[in-house]
Amino acid sequence: MAVRVGVVVFPGSNCDRDTLHALANAGAEPVALWHEQATLEGVAAVVLPGGFAYGDYLRAGVIARFSPVMRAVAAFARNGGLVLGICNGFQVLAEAGLVPGALLRNRGLRFLGRDVRIAPERLDTPFTHALARAGQPLRMPIAHGEGCYFADDATLDALERDDQVLFRYVDADGRRPRGEDRDANPNGSLRAIAGVLSSGGNVAGLMPHPERASESILGSDDGAAIIRSLVESAARAANGTPVAVGPGTPLGAAAR
Amino acid sequence: MSSHRFAVNVTPKPGILDPQGRAVEGSLGHLGIDGVSAVRVGRRVELTVEASDEGAARAVVERLAGELLANPLIEAYAIESIAGASSIVAEVR
Numbered sequence: 001m002a003v004r005v006g007v008v009v010f011p012g013s014n015c016d017r018d019t020l021h022a023l024a025n026a027g028a029e030p031v032a033l034w035h036e037q038a039t040l041e042g043v044a045a046v047v048l049p050g051g052f053a054y055g056d057y058l059r060a061g062v063i064a065r066f067s068p069v070m071r072a073v074a075a076f077a078r079n080g081g082l083v084l085g086i087c088n089g090f091q092v093l094a095e096a097g098l099v100p101g102a103l104l105r106n107r108g109l110r111f112l113g114r115d116v117r118i119a120p121e122r123l124d125t126p127f128t129h130a131l132a133r134a135g136q137p138l139r140m141p142i143a144h145g146e147g148c149y150f151a152d153d154a155t156l157d158a159l160e161r162d163d164q165v166l167f168r169y170v171d172a173d174g175r176r177p178r179g180e181d182r183d184a185n186p187n188g189s190l191r192a193i194a195g196v197l198s199s200g201g202n203v204a205g206l207m208p209h210p211e212r213a214s215e216s217i218l219g220s221d222d223g224a225a226i227i228r229s230l231v232e233s234a235a236r237a238a239n240g241t242p243v244a245v246g247p248g249t250p251l252g253a254a255a256r
Numbered sequence: 257m258s259s260h261r262f263a264v265n266v267t268p269k270p271g272i273l274d275p276q277g278r279a280v281e282g283s284l285g286h287l288g289i290d291g292v293s294a295v296r297v298g299r300r301v302e303l304t305v306e307a308s309d310e311g312a313a314r315a316v317v318e319r320l321a322g323e324l325l326a327n328p329l330i331e332a333y334a335i336e337s338i339a340g341a342s343s344i345v346a347e348v349r
Contacts, residue, residue: 058324058325059327062324062327066324095327101329102327102329102330104272104273104275104330105275105276106275107273107275108275109275109276109279148273150272150273150329150330151329152329188273
């Protein structure tokens with residue numbers, strides 16, 4: 001039986017259908033979860049999709065944080081449940097304190113909708129293990145106005161030390177951008193961070209959209225392995241054999 | 257119970273990049289203004305609280321500011337009391 005994976009639908013979500021579709025393609029039974037419901041209907045993983053939840057009023061993601069469904073998602077995450085936030089979903093997770101850091105206005109002030117390249121820092125997580133079979137770097141789109149990853153220096157150092165940086169923006173050759181390389185790191189994220197992991201390793205957020213790059217007809221299917229990783233991990237969690245989150249795997253060693 | 261009106265001023269913390277402030281600064285040349293620096297753009301939220309006294313009302317605003325109006329990772333806030341709640345509302349109208 002296909003594993004049930006939930007996608008939260010906030011008023012203003014606009015990537016929920018794409019995400020449901022990509023999850024179904026990856027073999028899951030996708031379940032839409034309305035923002036006003038207080039239970040997760042027994043799903044084995046939850047995705048917070050992209051969009052503009054509650055109009056992005058006040059700060060992107062902050063109003064969504066206090067919705068009934070997010071109380072359930074936070075409890076689920078505290079119990080080790082798998083949660084993936086994409087774009088606006090990442091902003092919601094950051095506002096809720098479920099992943100470290102904050103997403104600031106893009107350095108260039110403008111909304112950015114274009115392809116970027118990212119590289120995973122780890123291939124041993126519930127969100128990236130299937131990338132071991134994929135080529136690098138991964139090409140997929142971003143579409144956001146507030147995607148500049150920020151945390152203070154002490155937090156950034158701790159994230160690097162504890163292997164909580166999940167994805168970084170890279171240039172076409174897969175190299176980490178230097179200085180103000182706005183082509184590779186268009187929103188100006190500190191240390192070119194595109195995605196992070198919670199300290200428990202069961203919650204992840206990233207700004208680029210894997211679901212929009214999950215079939216070749218979309219121009220890239222580089223994101224499919226991220227969705228597939230989540231679905232496979234959810235299936236193992238449902239069977240009581242969760243994916244172990246081990247120490248970090250150096251990018252150069254495993255990703256090439 | 258009494259009515260208390262407050263303003264919460266939310267600004268980016270020192271050291272946090274503020275591209276909006278920088279954009280405002282960048283436009284000053286077009287106005288022929290110089291000598292202006294360190295522009296920081298924030299937001300101001302005004303609200304009325306019904307409570308037993310001003311202290312109780314302020315405690316509500318503190319919680320609201322810390323949990324919702326400002327993100328303590330990136331923003332600082334200052335609460336100010338605005339005297340004469342009813343007159344302010346009338347002014348707005």
